[in-house]
Amino acid sequence: MITLASAVAPPVLLNSVQLASPVRVGQSLYWEVVGRHWYVCQRDTTTGDQERILVTRFTENGETVDSMHVERAGHGANIGVERTGDAVFLWTDAMPKGHWASALARIPYVPGGTVDASKADEPSSRITFHRPRPSESVYRVSATIDPTRRELVYRWQSNDDPSHEGVGGIDRYALDAVVAGTYTPLATLPFTASGRTLQGYTSLGDHVYTLYGVPKEESRVTCTRWDTGEVVQDVPLTAFPSLSNREPEGLCVYERDGAPATLAFGIASGSVGAHRYHVGRFPHPETNPWVPVALDPAQYEPSSSSYVPQYRIHGDQVHLHFSIDRVDRESLWPSTAKLFRLPMPARPNRTQRLVGVVSGTYVTxxxxxxxxxxxxxxxxxxxxxxxxxxxxxxxxxxxxx
Incomplete structure (x- = not known):
């Protein structure tokens, strides 16, 4: 179980990135660990098509890679990304009733592509539709994926009311079984009206995590046990407090470098035409393994095999261990020499001073x-x-x- 409350501010993963369209806020997000990409979904409404969504793909550092449109889909309240071999598939809204979906679409991600999520005659190479529960009995459906178990997580309502009055359930399915057209729930977690506006959900292991909130007001995140339905955590989410028009938008599983998985959340900000998106993560739950960091072999080498540069994350601390020498041992170390670069999860929020040791040569x-x-x-x-x-x-x- 991830600890949602923390004595320190959640680490920042993306800060003030520009989505493909600046007109609407981001609605949901997903971290795809193999490709190391973020996928952020937003509504991209037009006069003739009020259910179009736009998915933007970013590098782990927040640089825009590309985007894809899904027309006549729904609200984009949640999104899942499935990697099967070299192929990447989106799991999005489909077959909307009003502005909300009644089915799911599995769509190959095509940079710059467009697909219609209401055309049942689309070839299966472009889109397949899935209805884990009959469309006539559910409303406002959406889905995501727990990558740690390769499970599809499917939310549905039995009434067509806003989420704060919603009644329904969340199902878990084996993802590969759903792809094959078999819809046998592994578990179902019912819910009743919470009085809160849903802004994202995900599943990690034995727990469901849910994000609630509205612009400029308190946002909260909860943790619920799959087996009993017991809410074991319910805490405010105070990250990025100074943003204008701050609105919680999106929750997903986040994992890197073999470390235990945790959660990432999205926060939207700004006004129409200047919307930005921010992502933070909850603290890692324990001490993670040491992870090696590459050196430039033309300039530097470890002083021994025991001192290869490496880092580990302990809670929200980053520990660093290394001893390196210049390949040209006759050259002096210049001030401001860049030794090596740490990956995104290990970077500080601001410049940090470090005290190291030297071999003693020339410092008598x-x-x-x-x-x-x-x-x-x-x-x-x-x-x-x-x-x-x-x-x-x-x-x-x-x-x-």
Whole structure:
């Protein structure tokens, strides 16, 4: 179970990214770990088509890769992304009743593509439709995927009312069985009217997590047990408090580098024509494995096999361990030398000072310490004007990510 409350601010994964359309806010998000891409869904309404959604794909650093339109789909309240081999599929709204879906669509992601999620005669190579429950008995359906179990998570209402008055359930299905057209729920978690506006949900292991809130007001996130329906956590989500028109939008599973999975959440901000999207994550639940970091082999090499640069995440601390030397050992270390770059999950929210150690060569009578910094873009950088020679290391350096 992920701990939703934390004594520290949730780490930032994306900050103020521009979606493919600046007119509407982001509605939902999904992190696809193999490709290391974010998929963010927004409504992209037009006069003649009020149910079009637009999915933007970003790199892990928030750089736009491409986007895809899904016409006559629904609200885009949730989204799932399935990777099967080299292929990537979107699970989106389909067959809308009003502005909300009555079925699901599985769509191959095609950069720059457009597909109609209400055309039942589309070839299966472009789209397949799925109705885990008969369309005439459910309303406002949506779905996501728990990648840790490869399960489709399907939310439905038995009444056609806004989510704060919604009554219905959330089902779990084996994803590959649904793809094959078999809809046998592994579990169903019923819900009644909560009085809260739904802004996203996901499943991770034995628990369902749900995000609620409206613009400029308190947002909350809950954790519910699949087996008993017991709400075991219900806490405010206060991340990104200074944003204008702040609105919670989207919740998904987030995992990286073999570390235990946690959750990421989206926050929309700004006004029409200038909307931005922000993503944070909840703290990692435990100490994660050490992860090696690559050096530039033309410039640097580890001083021994025990000192290959590596980091690990412990709660919301990042621990750093390394000792490296210059390949050209006759050259002096220049101040502001960039040593190596850390990946996104290990980067600090702002520049952090680090204290390291040096081999002692050319520093006789001076402290055997060296000053370094790690910047918000991940570069571990040396700052020392003494003309050092020999290895440079950091055994106990850490910061809060």
């Amino acid at each position: 009578g001076q402290p055997l310490t060296v000053r370094m910094e790690v910047t918000a873009d991940g570069w571990v950088t040396l700052y020392d004007d003494r003309g050092l020679k020999g290895w440079i290391g950091a055994d106990v350096s850490f910061w809060t990510c």
